[in-house]
Amino acid sequence: MIRLENINKTYFGAQPLHVLKGINLNVEDGEMVSIMGASGSGKSTLLNILGILDNYDTGDYYLNDKLVKDLTENQAAEMRNQLIGFIFQSFNLIPFKTAMENVALPLYYQNVNRKKRNQLALEYLERFGLKEWADHYPNELSGGQKQRVSMARALVTQPKIILADEPTGALDSKTSAEVMQILREVNQSGITMVIVTHERGIALRTNKIIHLKDGVIESIETNNPDQIDFNQEIK
Amino acid sequence: MFDFDGLKEIWQTIARNKTRSLLTAFGVFWGVFLLVVLSSTGNGFENGMMRQVEGVTPNTGLFFTGTTSEPYKGYQKGRNWSMNLSDLEVIKETIPNIVAISPEASVWTSEDKNVVFGNRSGSYTVKGVMPEYNYIMKSRILKGRFINDSDIANHRKVCLLGKRAYEELFDKGEDPLGKMVRVNGLYFQVVGVVSTYNTSVQINGSADESVVLPFTTMNQLFTQGDNIHFFVLAASDDASIADIEEEVKQLLKQRHDIAPDDKTAISSFNLEEVFKMFKGLFLGIHILIWIVGLGTLLSGIIGVSNIMLVTVKERTREIGVRRAIGAKPKSIIKQVLSESLLLTTLAGLVGLCIGVGIMALVATITANMPSDNMMFQDPNISFKAAVAATIIVIISGLLAGVLPAWRAIQIKAIDAIREE
Numbered sequence: 270m271i272r273l274e275n276i277n278k279t280y281f282g283a284q285p286l287h288v289l290k291g292i293n294l295n296v297e298d299g300e301m302v303s304i305m306g307a308s309g310s311g312k313s314t315l316l317n318i319l320g321i322l323d324n325y326d327t328g329d330y331y332l333n334d335k336l337v338k339d340l341t342e343n344q345a346a347e348m349r350n351q352l353i354g355f356i357f358q359s360f361n362l363i364p365f366k367t368a369m370e371n372v373a374l375p376l377y378y379q380n381v382n383r384k385k386r387n388q389l390a391l392e393y394l395e396r397f398g399l400k401e402w403a404d405h406y407p408n409e410l411s412g413g414q415k416q417r418v419s420m421a422r423a424l425v426t427q428p429k430i431i432l433a434d435e436p437t438g439a440l441d442s443k444t445s446a447e448v449m450q451i452l453r454e455v456n457q458s459g460i461t462m463v464i465v466t467h468e469r470g471i472a473l474r475t476n477k478i479i480h481l482k483d484g485v486i487e488s489i490e491t492n493n494p495d496q497i498d499f500n501q502e503i504k
Numbered sequence: 505m506f507d508f509d510g511l512k513e514i515w516q517t518i519a520r521n522k523t524r525s526l527l528t529a530f531g532v533f534w535g536v537f538l539l540v541v542l543s544s545t546g547n548g549f550e551n552g553m554m555r556q557v558e559g560v561t562p563n564t565g566l567f568f569t570g571t572t573s574e575p576y577k578g579y580q581k582g583r584n585w586s587m588n589l590s591d592l593e594v595i596k597e598t599i600p601n602i603v604a605i606s607p608e609a610s611v612w613t614s615e616d617k618n619v620v621f622g623n624r625s626g627s628y629t630v631k632g633v634m635p636e637y638n639y640i641m642k643s644r645i646l647k648g649r650f651i652n653d654s655d656i657a658n659h660r661k662v663c664l665l666g667k668r669a670y671e672e673l674f675d676k677g678e679d680p681l682g683k684m685v686r687v688n689g690l691y692f693q694v695v696g697v698v699s700t701y702n703t704s705v706q707i708n709g710s711a712d713e714s715v716v717l718p719f720t721t722m723n724q725l726f727t728q729g730d731n732i733h734f735f736v737l738a739a740s741d742d743a744s745i746a747d748i749e750e751e752v753k754q755l756l757k758q759r760h761d762i763a764p765d766d767k768t769a770i771s772s773f774n775l776e777e778v779f780k781m782f783k784g785l786f787l788g789i790h791i792l793i794w795i796v797g798l799g800t801l802l803s804g805i806i807g808v809s810n811i812m813l814v815t816v817k818e819r820t821r822e823i824g825v826r827r828a829i830g831a832k833p834k835s836i837i838k839q840v841l842s843e844s845l846l847l848t849t850l851a852g853l854v855g856l857c858i859g860v861g862i863m864a865l866v867a868t869i870t871a872n873m874p875s876d877n878m879m880f881q882d883p884n885i886s887f888k889a890a891v892a893a894t895i896i897v898i899i900s901g902l903l904a905g906v907l908p909a910w911r912a913i914q915i916k917a918i919d920a921i922r923e924e
Contacts, residue, residue, distance in 0.1 A: 322828060322918040342833045342913075349917075350830025361825045365520040377513065378830040422829065 270430060270461045271296035271319060276328035278314055288314045289325070290484040296463060296477075301456040301494075303464045303472040306481035313434065315481065316465045320353055320432045321345045333429055350378055354423030354431045354460075356452075358438035360415040362407040362422075368394060368414075369403040372421045379426065393421040397451065413444035420451060430461040437471055449474050453494070473497055514842045521815075528811040529851035531804030532897065536852045539797030539893055540859025540885055546793045548863075548870075548883025550786045555881055560701075562779040563739040564640050565749045567756075567772040569732075574763035585760055585769070586731040594759070599751050601743035606637035607719055607735040611726045613688045619715055620686040621673040628669045629714045630687055632722030640738040643711045646670075648681045648696030655695075655718040661725070663692035664716040667699035687715050690725055745774040798896070805848065805900045812844050812908035820915050827917035837909045844905030845898065852897030856890060 271294065278289040288311045296302050306312040317323035318330060321337055330337045333352055340348070349355075362371045372390035381389070394403050397417040407415055416436065423431055433452065437445035449471060456462045464475060472478045474497055478490040518525045572583045589607070596605050609632045617625035638650045646667060655662055665673070665680060674680050680694045692715075700711040723729060737752070739745045753770050756762070762769045816823070823836060863883050870880055885893075 317918050320828070322916070346827065346830050346832040349828060355828050361821065361828075363822050363825065365516060374826070375829040378826075378832070378835060383508075383512075426830075 270298045270300070270333060271463070272329075272331040274329040274331075276315075276318065276325050276330060278311075278318065278323075278325045288484050289318075291328070292484075292486060294479065294486065296461060299456070299459050299461055300477060301453070301462045301464075301475045302477045302479060303466055303475040304479045304481055305466060305469070305472050307467070310481040311484045312465050312481050316432055316434055316463065319463060320355060321349055346378075350375060350426060352429045354426065354428040356416070356419055356423050356431060356433035356436045358435035360407070360412075360419045360439070362415055362418055364407055367404050367406055368399060368410065368418045368421075371407070371418055372425050375422060375426045389425055390421070393425050394418070397421050411444075412440050413447060416440060416444070416448050417451065420448075420455070424455065424460075428460065430463065431455065433462065433464045435466055436464060437466070437468070445471070510838070510842065511846075514839060514846055517839075517843055518847060524811060524815075525847060528808050529847050529854075531807035532801065532848045532851040532901075533804070533855040533858075535797065535801030535804040536855030536893060536897060537859045538800050539794070540856055540890075541863060542793040542797055543790070543885045543889055544859070544863040544866075544883040546786070546789050547885060548867075548880045549789070551881040551883075553782060553786070555701075560642070560775055561640055561738045562776050563741060563743065563745045563774075564736060564776075565739070565745050565752070565772055565774040566734070566736050567749075567752065567770060568734045570768045570771055572762055572766055573768040574766045576763035576766070577761045579761060585762070586733055587735065587756065587760075588730040588732055591732070591756060591759060592735060595737070595752055595755060598755065599748060601740045601748060603738050603740050604636035604639040605735060605737040606634035606640060607732040608633050608637065609719065609722065609728065609732065609734065611688055611722060611728070615688060618688050619669060619673065621683065624673050626669060626672045628666060630717065630722070631714050632717045632719040634719050637736070640736045641711075642701055643698035644701055646697040646699055647679075648694070650696060650698070651716065651718045656720045659721045659724050660718060661690070661692050661721060662695045662718065663687060664696045664698050665694055666710070666712040666714045666716075667697060668710075668712040669715060670697045685715070687717070688726065692717065745776045749774055801896070801900065804851075805904045808844055808848055808901070809904040809907055812840065812905060813911060816840065816908045816912045816915075819912075820919060823912055823915045824917045824919055827915070833913045836912050836915075840909035840912045841902060841905040844908065845901040848901030848904060849898055852894065852901070856893060860885070860890070 273292050273294040276289055276292040277287070280286040280288055292315060304312045304315060314323065318325050319332075321332075321340065324339075332348070335348075337348070355361075362368075363374065366374065369387055369390045372393055373386040376386040376389060391400065391403055394400050397420060399414060399417055399421070402410060402414060402418075407418070410418065416439075431452070436452065437448050440448060445468075452462060452464070453474060462475075464471065466472055473492060474494045476492060476494060478492055480487040480490065569584075569586055572579065572581050572585070575581045587607075592605050592607060596602050611630040611632070613630070617627055618630065619626055619628050633651060634656060635651050635653055638645075643650070647670075648664075651662070651664065654660070663685060665685070670680055673685065674683075680697060683694050684691045685694055686692075698711055698716065737748075739748050749772050753772060754764065756770055757764055757766065760769075823831075826836065863885075867883055870883070
């Protein structure tokens with residue numbers, strides 16, 4: 270699903286910063302992977318490249334067997350829209366839209382008609398137990414609810430891959446566990462998942478933990494999340 | 505294509521911040537409103553002014569005799585001279601494009617109340633004219649008819665009463681036609697009542713306060729002979745009155761042994777110049793109004809653009825999220841432009857409607873005011889101007905959105921998502 274070959278990325282500021290120094294990585298279809306690393310290790314940059322939100326300097330990135338390189342804004346937008354679902358730490362819901370409208374928004378950019386859009390959005394909200402909250406605005410929802418809305422938004426386009434950037438970063442440990450439980454279920458439905466986190470507890474709930482340090486992959490740890498009780502709070 | 509979905513998407517963002525949207529829109533609203541009100545007011549004055557000269561043919565020339573200033577053919581300078589009816593006939597026959605020509609003369613009397621009917625009397629100017637006079641200096645015929653050719657040929661003792669003369673001499677509603685009125689001691693039969701179209705262009709007093717006689721009758725009865733000191737003529741619409749004016753003067757000088765370069769023997773002026781002056785004046789006023797109106801509109805639009813820039817900046821995260829979930833640059837541009845367009849167009853249309861509404865109210869009020877001398881009439885803007893204003897608003901709405909839209913597409917998804 271994801272193949273990275275010798276990816277390099279440098280930020281040219283006052284002091285050029287070589288963030289990614291030759292990343293090689295394979296993520297198979299249906300895998301659930303976490304990326305761990307200290308602040309500044311390049312994990313967010315890597316996620317941005319994976320999400321086609323940022324470009325890289327050298328190397329090759331294949332997503333779903335397609336080379337992602339020198340894309341126009343339109344091509345990138347289209348690929349994001351069709352292949353990738355994003356989950357952010359701070360949810361990034363649009364404040365003046367209801368839960369349903371937020372979930373339906375990616376479909377708006379796929380030119381799905383309004384009725385179909387809202388119907389699909391409702392279905393996904395229902396799946397996450399938020400049907401009664403469909404007409405509520407984000408500021409009327411709890412953190413966990415917001416994250417569930419944003420997961421519904423990420424999934425509504427039926428993407429091949431979910432990229433989550435610290436999805437539990439703004440949540441308490443109990444809610445974090447719930448969110449991870451959902452992500453686990455989503456993954457088990459066949460969607461590839463990449464989670465960036467700095468919490469060991471989160472990483473332990475994925476199949477593969479990629480340790481990033483100073484822009485290189487330090488180690489890849491294989492993990493069996495089945496030993497973990499997913500109902501247990503994350504410390 | 506009408507895109508209800510897109511419209512709803514845009515409306516949502518506008519309605520989200522009502523106060524700001526309203527304040528932004530107010531600039532445009534005010535610009536258009538002011539443009540409409542000023543332009544309508546300008547039109548009102550123009551209409552009022554034009555009504556003052558209604559009934560006057562612009563291609564009109566007026567000629568009067570003076571004293572000669574050059575000795576010529578044995579005559580000394582300082583000679584008084586007069587024209588006669590045959591001059592007018594020759595002028596009409598030899599100079600092309602003259603459609604009407606008529607002398608105008610008055611009888612002077614020392615009598616105080618010179619016009620008498622029954623036991624009432626009043627002082628009015630007594631004028632003699634030809635039938636064609638009514639083509640050049642139109643009067644409104646309230647009752648009866650104007651002087652006709654047969655009155656002239658038969659030297660009939662008939663007269664027209666000015667509106668005021670009629671009102672003062674007769675009872676309200678009394679039929680004056682056929683009645684005998686004494687004018688400067690002689691009796692004339694009333695054949696019509698006339699009033700002026702306007703009070704601004706008057707020669708020899710207002711028609712309302714005159715008694716008009718057939719020219720020939722007057723000359724004969726008041727023994728003025730065939731002397732003419734003043735006449736008016738109208739040229740056809742496509743002819744140049746200035747050229748005709750010159751030709752007429754040369755012809756008259758030739759017929760009366762006056763030096764061709766004599767400047768004072770014949771004076772003349774044409775109304776075309778007066779009309780041109782009016783038109784120039786109103787053109788200037790209109791240009792000024794549009795400059796002021798468009799200037800206000802421009803500042804309103806800059807306001808919209810400015811606020812939109814701030815809005816885009818504030819919405820960095822929202823736009824970034826939209827980009828991340830698949831919005832193409834095109835859809836972001838479309839959104840920002842549409843927001844600006846919708847806001848300016850709505851504000852502009854509201855300004856247009858309220859402006860037109862208020863001016864319609866003003867028009868109703870002024871129309872009900874006693875308005876003989878009203879310099880203000882029908883203040884409204886033409887359909888063309890309204891369409892032009894609308895198009896300007898729409899175009900400027902788009903322009904106002906260009907810079908903010910450009911800024912918006914500079915926002916990368918990553919900028920919004922990056923945690924600060």
